[in-house]
Amino acid sequence: MLVAISNLRIAFSTPNGWAEAVRGVSLTLGREKLGIVGESGSGKSLTARSLLRLLPGNARVQADRLAFDGIDVLTASEKQMRAIRGKRAGLILQDPKYSLNPVITAGDQVAEAWRAHKGGSKRAARQAAADLLAQVRIRDPARVANAYPHELSGGMGQRVMIAMMLAPDPELLIADEPTSALDATVQAEILRLMEDLVSRRGMGLLLISHDLPLVGHFCDRVAVMYAGRVVEELRAGELAHARHPYTRGLLDCLPRLSHPEARLPVMQRDPAWLRA
Amino acid sequence: MGRVRALAATLASVPITLFGLILITFLIGRVVPIDPVLAIVGDRAPQDVVARTRLELGLDKSLPEQFIRYVGQLAHGDFGRSVMTSNSVGTDIARFFPATLELATAALLVAVLLGVPLGVYAAVRQGRWVDTAIRVVCLSGYSVPIFVLALLALLVFYATLQWAPGPGRQSVAFDGTVDQRTGLLLVDALLAGDWDAFWDACKQIALPAAVLGLSNMAYIARMTRAFMLESLSGEFVITAKAKGLSAAAVVWRHAFGNILVRLLTVVVLTYAGLLEGAVLTETIFSWPGLGQYLTGSLLNADMNAVLGATLVVGLAYVVLNLLSDLMYRVLDPRVR
Amino acid sequence: MIVTRDWLLTEAPASRGQAAWGRRYRLWLQLRRNPLAMAGLLVILALIALSLLAPWLATHDPGVQDLSNRLARPSAAHWLGTDELGRDVYSRLLYGGRITLGMVVAVVVLVAPLGLAVGCVAGYAGGIWDRLLMRVTDVFLAFPRLILALAFVAALRPGVTSAVAAIALTAWPPYARLARAETLGLRGTDFIAAVRLCGAGPGRIVLRHIAPLCLPSLIVRVTLDMSSIILTAAGLGFLGMGAQPPSPEWGAMIATARRFILEQWWVPTAPGLAIFVASLAFNLLGDGLRDVLDPKQGA
Numbered sequence: 001m002l003v004a005i006s007n008l009r010i011a012f013s014t015p016n017g018w019a020e021a022v023r024g025v026s027l028t029l030g031r032e033k034l035g036i037v038g039e040s041g042s043g044k045s046l047t048a049r050s051l052l053r054l055l056p057g058n059a060r061v062q063a064d065r066l067a068f069d070g071i072d073v074l075t076a077s078e079k080q081m082r083a084i085r086g087k088r089a090g091l092i093l094q095d096p097k098y099s100l101n102p103v104i105t106a107g108d109q110v111a112e113a114w115r116a117h118k119g120g121s122k123r124a125a126r127q128a129a130a131d132l133l134a135q136v137r138i139r140d141p142a143r144v145a146n147a148y149p150h151e152l153s154g155g156m157g158q159r160v161m162i163a164m165m166l167a168p169d170p171e172l173l174i175a176d177e178p179t180s181a182l183d184a185t186v187q188a189e190i191l192r193l194m195e196d197l198v199s200r201r202g203m204g205l206l207l208i209s210h211d212l213p214l215v216g217h218f219c220d221r222v223a224v225m226y227a228g229r230v231v232e233e234l235r236a237g238e239l240a241h242a243r244h245p246y247t248r249g250l251l252d253c254l255p256r257l258s259h260p261e262a263r264l265p266v267m268q269r270d271p272a273w274l275r276a
Numbered sequence: 277m278g279r280v281r282a283l284a285a286t287l288a289s290v291p292i293t294l295f296g297l298i299l300i301t302f303l304i305g306r307v308v309p310i311d312p313v314l315a316i317v318g319d320r321a322p323q324d325v326v327a328r329t330r331l332e333l334g335l336d337k338s339l340p341e342q343f344i345r346y347v348g349q350l351a352h353g354d355f356g357r358s359v360m361t362s363n364s365v366g367t368d369i370a371r372f373f374p375a376t377l378e379l380a381t382a383a384l385l386v387a388v389l390l391g392v393p394l395g396v397y398a399a400v401r402q403g404r405w406v407d408t409a410i411r412v413v414c415l416s417g418y419s420v421p422i423f424v425l426a427l428l429a430l431l432v433f434y435a436t437l438q439w440a441p442g443p444g445r446q447s448v449a450f451d452g453t454v455d456q457r458t459g460l461l462l463v464d465a466l467l468a469g470d471w472d473a474f475w476d477a478c479k480q481i482a483l484p485a486a487v488l489g490l491s492n493m494a495y496i497a498r499m500t501r502a503f504m505l506e507s508l509s510g511e512f513v514i515t516a517k518a519k520g521l522s523a524a525a526v527v528w529r530h531a532f533g534n535i536l537v538r539l540l541t542v543v544v545l546t547y548a549g550l551l552e553g554a555v556l557t558e559t560i561f562s563w564p565g566l567g568q569y570l571t572g573s574l575l576n577a578d579m580n581a582v583l584g585a586t587l588v589v590g591l592a593y594v595v596l597n598l599l600s601d602l603m604y605r606v607l608d609p610r611v612r
Numbered sequence: 613m614i615v616t617r618d619w620l621l622t623e624a625p626a627s628r629g630q631a632a633w634g635r636r637y638r639l640w641l642q643l644r645r646n647p648l649a650m651a652g653l654l655v656i657l658a659l660i661a662l663s664l665l666a667p668w669l670a671t672h673d674p675g676v677q678d679l680s681n682r683l684a685r686p687s688a689a690h691w692l693g694t695d696e697l698g699r700d701v702y703s704r705l706l707y708g709g710r711i712t713l714g715m716v717v718a719v720v721v722l723v724a725p726l727g728l729a730v731g732c733v734a735g736y737a738g739g740i741w742d743r744l745l746m747r748v749t750d751v752f753l754a755f756p757r758l759i760l761a762l763a764f765v766a767a768l769r770p771g772v773t774s775a776v777a778a779i780a781l782t783a784w785p786p787y788a789r790l791a792r793a794e795t796l797g798l799r800g801t802d803f804i805a806a807v808r809l810c811g812a813g814p815g816r817i818v819l820r821h822i823a824p825l826c827l828p829s830l831i832v833r834v835t836l837d838m839s840s841i842i843l844t845a846a847g848l849g850f851l852g853m854g855a856q857p858p859s860p861e862w863g864a865m866i867a868t869a870r871r872f873i874l875e876q877w878w879v880p881t882a883p884g885l886a887i888f889v890a891s892l893a894f895n896l897l898g899d900g901l902r903d904v905l906d907p908k909q910g911a
Contacts, residue, residue, distance in 0.1 A: 015642065054514055057403070078523070086520030098511040101530050103537075103609055113519045148609045164519065289750065296751030300760075304767045412648065415899060419892035421843050423850050424866065424884030427873045435874045552756035556847055560870075570759070571851055574766050586763045590755045597754070 002172055002204045003029040003051060006065040010046050010228075013058050022046050023228035031171070033198065033205040035215030035236070037250075038225035044208045047225075048174045051206075052085050069171070087117040089172040090165030092194075095181035096157025100149035106160045107133070107145025110167055117168035132163040136193060155186035159193070166197060172204040180210070191218055212239070212250050224250075227274050246273055279605070286601050290594060297590045301583045302346050306339065355584035360576045365584035368569060373588065374459030375445060376558070376565030379488065380550040382481050386489025387496050387550075388543055394493070395500025399508060400527055410497065417494030422553050426487045426560040433483055440483040443562035450476045484561040488553050492546055499542045503535035510534070537608040541600035548596040551589050642904045649900020655893035663709035672700035674707045674860050683876045692882045695869055697858075701882050704860035708883065711861045712890060715776050715845045716838050722780040724834055727787020728826060732818050734788065735795025746792070749785035757782045757840075758847050765853040772861075775854040779844050783837065790833055794826040828905040835898030839891040846887045862887050 010022035022043035027034070036044045050061050053073055066073045068084055076084075085091075093099035101109055110132055111125035118128075126145070133141035136159040149157055158178060165173060175194060179187040195218055198205045209215045215222055216239045224232045224247045232244040242248055249267035321329075330336060334345050349356070355365035398410040433440040441447055445461060446454075450473045454464050462481070465474035507513070508531045516530040555567035562568070566585055573581035621638070625631035643649055662669060671691065678698030686693045692701040734745040752760070757779075764778035765771075798804055799822075807821055848854030849863025857864055862883040869880040 015645070049514075052518060054517055082520045082522065084520070085518050091515070091518035093511050093515060095511070099515045101512040101516065101534065103534055104530075112521070116520055116525075150610055161515070164515075168520075289747070292747055293750050293754050296747065297754055300751065300755075301763070304763050307767050408648070411899070415648075415895040416888075416892060419839055419843075419888055419895050421846050421850075421863070421866075421884065421887045421891070423847065423870075424880075424887065427866070427870060427880060427884070431873050431877050549756065552758045555758060555762075556850070559851070570762065574762060574851065574853060577766065579766065582763055582766050586755065586759055589759050593754045593756060 001028050001030055002069055003027065003206070004065055004067045005047070005051070006063060008047060008050065008061070008063040008066055010043065010050060010055065010062075011060045012056075013060070018060065021228055022050075025225070025228070025230050027223060027230065027233075029172075029204055029206060031202055031204045032221065033195070033207065033219040035207045035209060035219035035222045036225060037209055037212045037215050037222060039210055041227075042225040043228040044225050045176050048176055048206055048208055049091075051174065052089060052091060053081050054085075054091070086113055086165070086170070087168045088170050089174060090168075090170045092158070092161050092165055092173065092175040092178045094177040096149065096152070096154060096161050097181070099161060100157055102149050104148075105145065106147055106149060106152065106157075110145075110160065110164045113164045114167040128167070129163070132167055133160065135166070135197075136160075136163045138163075153186075154182045155190060158182060158186075158190050162190075162194060162197070166201075169201070170203065172206065173198055174206045174208070176208045177210070178207075187214075212247075213254065231273065245270065283602075283605060286598070290598055293594055294591070297587060297594070298347060298350060299343070301587050301590075302343050304586075305346075305579055305583050306342070350587075355587070356580035358573065358578055358581040358584075360573055360578045360581060365581050368581065369566065369584055369588050371459070372564060372566045372569040375461070375563060376551065376554050376567060378460045378462060379481065379484055379558070379563055379565060380547060380554055382485035383488035383492065383550050383553075384543070384547050386485055387493040387546060390489070391493040391496030392500050392539070395497040396504055396527065396532060398497070398501045399504030402505060402508075410501075414494040414497050417491055417497075420491060421556075422487065422491045423556045423560055425491060426484070426557055429483055429487050430560065441479050443560070445477070445480055445564055446473075447476055447480065484557050484563055487561075488550060488557045491553060492550055495549070496542065496546055500535070500539060503538055504531060507531040507534045537604055540607065541604050544596050544600035544603065548593045551592060639904050643900055646900040646903065648896045649903075652893040652896030652898075652900065655889060656897060659709055659890055659893065660713065662706055663713050666703075666706040666710060670700075670703035670706050672703045674699060674704040675858055676700075683872060683879060685876075686878065693876075693878050695865070695879050696872065701865075701879065704865060705862070705883060705886050708860040708862045708865060708886065709890075711772065711855055711859065712842055712845060712887075715772065715779070716841050718776045719780050719783055719841050720834055720838065722776070723784045724787060724830060727784040728791045728823060728830060730784070730788040731791025731793075732795050732823055732826065735792040736799055736814060736818050736822060738799075742792075745788070749788045752782065752785045753789075755782065758844055761844060761848060762851065762853055765848060770853045770856055772855045772859070775845060775848045778848070779841055782844075783841065786837070787830065787833065790829055791823075791826045794829060795822050798822050798825055832898055832902040832905055835894055835901055837898075838894040839898070842887060842891045842894070 005025060005027045008022055008025040009020060011018040011020045013019075021041070025043065025047050027036075027047070036047065038044045046055065046059075049055055050059075050063075050066065051068060051073060053061075053076075055061060061074065063074060068089065071080060071084065073081070073084075100106070104112075107126060107129045110129035111122070114128045114132070115122070115125040118125075130141045130145055133144055138144050138156065138159055144152065144156065144160065149160075152160065161178075173194070178194065179190050182190060191214070194205070197203075205219070207215055207219055212222070212224075216236045219236050222234060222236050222239065223230045224242075224244065226246050232242060232247050234242060239247075239251065242251065246267075246269075249265075253264050253267055255261065255264060334342055337345070353366045355369070357363070358365050358368055361368055394410050394414075398407045401407045429440075430443070434442055454461065454470055454473050455468055457464050457467055461477045462474060465471075465477055508527075510531070512534075513526060513531055516526045521530070551566075554563075554565060555570055557563065558565045558567035559571050566589065570582060570585040572578075573585065615633075619630065620634045622630070622634065625634055671689075676699065678694065681690075681694055681698045682696055684690055684694040684698075690700050690702065692705065695701055695704070730745055730749070734742045760782045761775070761778035764781060765774045768774035768777070795818075804817060804821060807817055812821075845854055845861075846863030846866075849861045849865075850867045852864070852867060855861030855864050857868055865883040866880045866887075869876075869883075872879050873881075
């Protein structure tokens with residue numbers, strides 16, 4: 001098992017005491033593709049980031065078990081964590097406009113990731129970066145390598161991000177809404193690229209999204225989160241048989257070409273979901 | 277294209293600002309209740325001498341005509357004659373300015389070398405006690421009147437501990453022993469290869485530079501902290517951490533690298549601010565710079581000298597502002 | 613209607629007034645948790661009280677000289693000793709507080725509305741007005757504050773009134789800059805567009821919708837600026853260009869006593885400490901206020 005999470009709780013200190021954002025999440029992940037779906041604030045990103053211990057300083061993380069490949073993330077030393085971050089698990093964030101360092105060229109950022117884990121000379125790292133950029137199907141790697149992030153389009157930026165995270169050959173890729181900031185036409189391209197690379201390298205993928213059908217299409221399994229809990233977990237093929245009313249609500253409020261409706265239903269939220 | 281136009285706009289604003297500067301000093305010079313003629317010839321001068329001087333100074337003309345004359349004189353580097361030193365103000369300023377420049381530069385070094393690390397450290401430890409301690413130190417730095425700090429520094433380090441020499445730019449033994457080439461004593465001593473004089477000058481500048489630097493360190497530290505907090509909360513910092521970089525690489529290469537250009541512009545502006553602090557510091561440390569010249573002229577109601585010195589400091593401000601703006605444009609890849 | 617904690621903190625205020633007061637009360641609660649800011653506030657209140665009550669709290673007449681008792685050490689009779697003319701330093705400090713705080717209030721009253729007006733107009737009107745007004749602020753910003761103030765005072769006549777005028781003349785540009793920046797940010801927002809679509813004229817938009825939103829950052833700036841006004845006023849006094857002796861202004865007190873720093877160090881140190889404490893108090897409060905009112909600046 002690559003990832004084992006059991007009863008994860010994340011809280012933030014606020015002026016009015018602790019506010020729990022994740023309330024008892026349990027998940028496991030092998031070398032497969034798991035999607036986590038939920039609305040903003042459902043705790044899906046926090047769950048993923050806690051795995052690499054990348055939460056802000058005012059967060060309190062508790063869990064019965066929070067492990068990456070048997071390493072207890074809660075008690076691991078900073079050095080152990082650094083050996084996981086990047087090298088064994090990569091993280092792709094939502095918007096390359098913000099997630100790439102604006103004052104370092106794309107090539108240097110990829111090279112830095114490569115060199116941090118594989119060592120070697122700067123020249124070798126730069127060469128490797130160009131290769132990696134080519135692998136994420138960038139047509140003109142030399143030009144992109146010398147470009148600053150703001151000179152790249154969103155899709156191009158996200159390819160750079162993927163190249164950077166794949167540089168040290170990790171076993172797990174965490175993608176936190178990797179396509180939400182992109183144009184619809186580019187979204188599918190980026191997802192297909194990611195899926196392709198992940199399958200070819202036999203990696204695990206944790207795909208976080210608010211787009212249930214999309215996740216259902218690209219993943220093996222789907223976990224639906226609501227208000228800091230996993231309310232339902234099912235195989236991607238069984239989405240149609242989802243039982244939890246929240247999941248059903250998400251599916252029902254999608255427009256369909258086959259059954260056009262004049263007015264889409266609005267989800268009725270049941271306060272009981274919060275306690276479930 | 278937009279960049280070129282923005283640059284052109286910046287450059288075009290300089291003459292306008294200069295014009296404004298000159299207009300202000302001109303107007304200040306005209307509202308003086310002291311009659312500039314009497315200030316030059318004295319109270320008891322005969323009537324015809326007063327009248328002739330008035331004509332010579334062009335004071336019979338209308339204000340716009342006087343202003344044009346004033347600008348013309350400035351264009352030739354003519355700031356008028358100082359009553360106090362009876363030199364031309366331009367000559368005086370050329371003589372006094374290097375000392376101020378030297379002091380301000382040394383103080384800037386102190387301020388940057390202390391302020392930047394403190395600011396970065398405070399940001400990394402945001403909310404911890406170190407952060408609060410640095411905050412209190414900085415706010416105290418903002419709050420202490422520099423002339424009080426200077427007096428206390430003299431009391432403690434000169435009178436009590438005797439670690440520092442007394443006020444002045446050179447001790448008596450070295451007075452006038454170094455050839456003036458640049459007017460910057462430290463540089464001149466080095467050029468002359470006179471190590472004893474250099475060491476003496478270093479000892480003399482240490483205390484005033486420390487006082488002036490410490491009181492400006494606060495600003496640099498606070499700005500560094502503010503920039504770093506913003507930078508550290510950026511998504512790219514998460515990316516850098518997720519890559520598995522060391523904490524030092526995340527903080528210095530990624531977060532600090534992002535604020536470097538903005539910080540440089542702050543440092544340049546601090547340099548301009550140091551000129552102001554120099555006025556008070558120089559008065560206390562008997563530092564023969566522009567500040568002391570300015571305060572001396574003030575007490576003697578020597579308006580030509582006051583306005584000349586004010587204008588030169590204003591000019592230095594404009595130049596430094598322009599410099600920081602240009603630096604920003606040249607160095608930041610996002611603007612470039 | 614009884615004002616209670618619950619009334620203030622309710623999640624569903626019944627009126628605009630209640631909502632506004634509730635918001636203010638929450639800010640106050642937030643500020644109260646910052647010990648540094650509260651210390652600053654307390655010191656400021658104490659300084660105001662001390663200055664107002666100076667005639668009753670002073671142990672001596674601040675102007676009465678006693679040459680036989682010059683430069684005395686602090687004692688039961690003279691709590692902070694006496695100065696070079698035998699005047700009681702403690703009493704002079706109390707009266708000096710009136711001058712300093714009075715100058716600060718005068719400058720702020722002159723400057724803050726002017727800066728706000730110039731900034732809002734420049735930011736909202738844009739175009740030639742913006743360029744013109746911003747050029748003027750640039751010119752004033754191009755002088756170091758103290759030096760321009762010195763030149764002004766020298767041209768007028770040294771004294772408290774000209775010092776206030778000079779500081780005010782040099783203090784307004786940053787406010788104008790700040791208000792303009794805020795206005796520019798607000799001008800393009802949807803809610804201003806909505807107000808405009810409702811038929812509001814520029815005057816109403818600026819006065820009712822933009823200026824109030826500039827206030828928080830302006831208040832923060834004013835509080836922080838008060839310390840720099842205190843320091844400039846003291847600097848002017850120290851250089852003999854502000855309040856004139858025998859007025860017990862703190863900067864002037866240091867100027868006349870500075871030659872005793874090596875032997876009777878307490879004489880110039882007492883007013884120096886007073887300036888420091890007053891200035892620090894405003895800085896602490898302003899810093900705390902910024903955290904509460906203007907979290908985006910976060911400095």
